[in-house]
Amino acid sequence: MSRFVKKALEKAPRLDKSQLESLLAMVVSEHELYEASLHSLPSGFVVLDPAHRVLFHNKAAERLVPFVPGFEGLEKPVWNLLRDNDVAAFLRQALEANQTSLTREFVLDAASGPRILSFALMPLVQSGRIHGSMLLVQDVTDRKSRESRLRRAESLASLTTMAAGVAHEIKNPLGSMGIHIQLIQRALKSGKPLDENTLSHDLEVINEEINRLNGIVVDFLFAVRPMDTTLVLGGLNKTVTDLMEFLGPELAQANILTELSLEKGDDTVLMDERFLKQALLNLIKNSMHAMANGGKLTFSTKKTGDGMALKVVDTGAGIPEEVLEKIFEPYFTTKDFGSGLGLTLVYKIVKEHGADIQVNSKVGTGTTVTIAFPPAHRTPALLEHKATEQGDVS
Ligand SMILES: Nc1ncnc2c1ncn2[C@@H]1O[C@H](COP(=O)(O)OP(=O)(O)OP(=O)(O)O)[C@@H](O)[C@H]1O
Ligand SMILES: [Mg+2]
Numbered sequence: 001m002s003r004f005v006k007k008a009l010e011k012a013p014r015l016d017k018s019q020l021e022s023l024l025a026m027v028v029s030e031h032e033l034y035e036a037s038l039h040s041l042p043s044g045f046v047v048l049d050p051a052h053r054v055l056f057h058n059k060a061a062e063r064l065v066p067f068v069p070g071f072e073g074l075e076k077p078v079w080n081l082l083r084d085n086d087v088a089a090f091l092r093q094a095l096e097a098n099q100t101s102l103t104r105e106f107v108l109d110a111a112s113g114p115r116i117l118s119f120a121l122m123p124l125v126q127s128g129r130i131h132g133s134m135l136l137v138q139d140v141t142d143r144k145s146r147e148s149r150l151r152r153a154e155s156l157a158s159l160t161t162m163a164a165g166v167a168h169e170i171k172n173p174l175g176s177m178g179i180h181i182q183l184i185q186r187a188l189k190s191g192k193p194l195d196e197n198t199l200s201h202d203l204e205v206i207n208e209e210i211n212r213l214n215g216i217v218v219d220f221l222f223a224v225r226p227m228d229t230t231l232v233l234g235g236l237n238k239t240v241t242d243l244m245e246f247l248g249p250e251l252a253q254a255n256i257l258t259e260l261s262l263e264k265g266d267d268t269v270l271m272d273e274r275f276l277k278q279a280l281l282n283l284i285k286n287s288m289h290a291m292a293n294g295g296k297l298t299f300s301t302k303k304t305g306d307g308m309a310l311k312v313v314d315t316g317a318g319i320p321e322e323v324l325e326k327i328f329e330p331y332f333t334t335k336d337f338g339s340g341l342g343l344t345l346v347y348k349i350v351k352e353h354g355a356d357i358q359v360n361s362k363v364g365t366g367t368t369v370t371i372a373f374p375p376a377h378r379t380p381a382l383l384e385h386k387a388t389e390q391g392d393v394s
Contacts (some may be wrong), residue, residue, distance in 0.1 A: 001350050002040055003163060004026075004309075005023070005026055005027055005030060007055070007267070008023050008026075009023070009197045009292075011201065011278045016154070017036075024291050033104065033216045038056075038058045039058045039059045041058055041060055041209070043055065043060055043064075043136055043137060043138045044057070044058065044060045044062075044065050044097075044135070044136070044137030044138070045059035045060070045061055045132055045134065045135070045136060045137075046058075046061050046078070046134065046137070046267060047056045047063065047124060047132065047133075047135075048078055048095070048124075048132050048133045048134070049132045049137065050080070050131065051077065052077040052078050052091075052095045052132075053075060053076065053078065054071070054072075054078055054131070055075060055132065056121075057249050060137075061135075061137060061385060063212065064117060064139060065082070065084040065087075065135075065137055066084040066108055067081055067082060067083070068081055068082065068083055068127070068317040072083075075200065077092070077094035078091055078095070079091045079095070079136075083207045084106070084108060086106055087106055087108075088121065090104050090106075090119065090123070091119075091135075094121055095121070095133065099121070099125040100121050100122060100130070100133045101121065101122060101192065102120070102121045102124065102306075103118060103119065103121075103305070103306035103375060104118070104119050104306075104375065105117065105119070105140065105375060106119065106358050114141075114211055115139055115141045116139070116140050116141045116144050117137055117138065117139055117140065117141075118140045118306075119135060119137055120135070120136045120138075120306075121133055121134070121135055122134045122135075122136065122138075128348075130296065134152070137236060137390060145151075151351060152298075154272050154351070158328075158330075158344075158347070158348075158354075159224060161184065161329055161330060162220065162224060162344070163222065163331040164218050164332075165329065165330040165331040165332075166216060166330075168331070169216045169331055170213055170216055173209035173210075173212045173213050173216075174209075174213070176205065176209050176282075177206050177209045177210070177241045180202040180203075180206050181202075181206065181266075183198075183202050184202050185362055186197065187199070187388075190306055191380075199289055202348045202367040216326065218392050219339060220330075221339055222341075222345075223330060223341050223344050223348065227349070227352050229272040229274075229349075229352045229353070230270070231270040231271060231272055231274055231296035231352075231353065233268050233269065233271075233376055234269065234270075234273055234309060235267045236263070236267045236268075236269050236301045236308055236373070237263065237267045237301055239271070239273055239276055239277060239280070240260065240262070240301060240310070241260065242277075243277055243281070244258055244285075246259060247281075247284060248297075250288075251284075251288070251297065254291070255293070255294025255295075256287075256291055256295055256296065256297050257294075257295070257296045258296070258298070258299070258306070259296065259297070259298040259299070260298075260299050260300070261298065261299070261302075262301050262302035262351045263301045263302050265303055266303065267301055267303075267308065268308075268355065268376040269307075269308050269353075269373040269376050270354070270373070270374075271353060271373075272352070272353070275352065276349065276353070278345070278349065279346045279349040279350060279371075280312070282342040282343065282345060282346050283346060283369050284297065284312070285314045285316035285342065286343070286367075287312065287316055287367065288343060290314055290316025290317045290318070290367065291314055291315060291316040295314060295315040295316055295340065295366070296309070296314070296356065297312070297313070297314050297315075298313040298316045299313075300309070300312075300313070301311055305370055306373065306374075306375040307374050307375050307376075308372075308373040308376075309370055309371070309372050310370070310371045310373070310375070311369070311370050311371075312368070312369045312370060312380050313366065313367070313368045313369075314366050314367050314368075315365070315366040315369060316366050317362070317363065317364070317376070318361045318362050318363035318364055318365055318366055318367055319359070319361040319367055320363055324361060327343050327359065328343050328346075328347045329344070330342060332342045350371055353371075353372075353373060354372060354374045355371050355372055355373045356371070356372045357369065357370070357371050357372075358370045358372070
């Protein structure tokens with residue numbers, strides 16, 4: 001309410017009838033303005049009272065929220081007014097547990113086909129006290145579809161880099177095989193008796209190069225083959241603690257202190273634990289390598305907006321800027337005995353989880369790897385998957 005109206009209301013007992021009428025007209029017009037603004041929003045907006053009944057809803061909410069027909073007159077908690085059981089269960093669970101800062105995505109059928117809707121619950125605060133809750137509903141189908149297209153483009157780009165990497169890798173062994181085959185051919189053509197030692201050496205080299213080629217192909221297939229990940233709901237904290245327990249002795253031996261900072265609330269993400277552990281193991285191996293003289297390794301899990309962030313922080317050598325941009329490239333390594341596929345695989349696993357990865361590093365200080373998981377809800381991921389298979393949703 002505007003300050004002017006508030007002040008006028010204080011004087012109400014002293015106002016005459018016409019002054020009261022004009023005050024009321026002012027309040028009504030202000031109210032209409034606010035209501036019109038809310039009805040003009042493209043997002044659905046619903047206000048719930050402390051008993052979770054609908055106090056107000058805007059026009060977009062009628063279109064986006066799966067309300068039952070004639071819900072307006074019904075004095076029931078919002079979850080009893082919905083046609084969709086999943087949305088109803090989410091709202092009931094969150095509101096009854098007083099969890100009013102949550103976002104969840106659902107796939108709902110609309111006339112134009114399935115749409116992904118994001119439902120965000122927020123507390124309704126008035127004069128410092130909670131007076132109910134608000135529900136904001138947004139159609140995020142197009143954004144999700146753009147993200148999914150971007151991911152496909154990314155994976156195509158990484159396949160191209162990978163193919164270029166393989167081409168480069170196989171050049172050397174092929175060249176070396178060619179030279180030794182030529183040597184044998186020359187010896188055969190010369191008509192002189194063959195020297196058994198030389199021949200055996202040439203054949204041995206060819207054999208070694210064949211093994212090297214085989215290794216490259218096996219590694220390549222491992223890195224590009226679609227992973228048969230099965231994403232299920234699981235707690236990130238347990239995965240991290242299990243891994244730290246498993247690696248504890250090895251890390252202690254390497255003079256590496258460990259620290260865990262775990263999310264105390266809901267730590268659920270959609271994950272394939274086997275693959276996720278493999279990715280984390282690759283990150284830890286890199287950190288251990290970067291802290292050859294010991295250091296500190298910190299793992300943290302933290303709720304972010306509507307997803308989860310997992311951080312691995314080391315106090316190792318750090319990565320120079322010109323190296324940083326190449327670390328995810330297949331076969332890129334600065335180590336004598338590295339395959340350069342460790343982070344390529346990490347990247348692939350992270351993308352399979354619909355997550356994002358970011359690496360920040362400072363030479364001499366250390367490296368931080370952050371994996372950002374999307375909200376733990378199965379259905380949108382499935383829709384995205386279907387969209388990828390069928391071509392596109394939009
Ligand atoms: N935590 C880290 N600290 C410093 N440098 C890192 C770190 N993680 C990765 N790097 C750099 O990125 C490069 C690529 O890493 P990646 O894990 O892909 O391959 P690799 O460790 O060299 O070999 P592989 O993992 O196959 O044994 C490394 O060679 C290293 O230079
Ligand atoms: Mg590595």
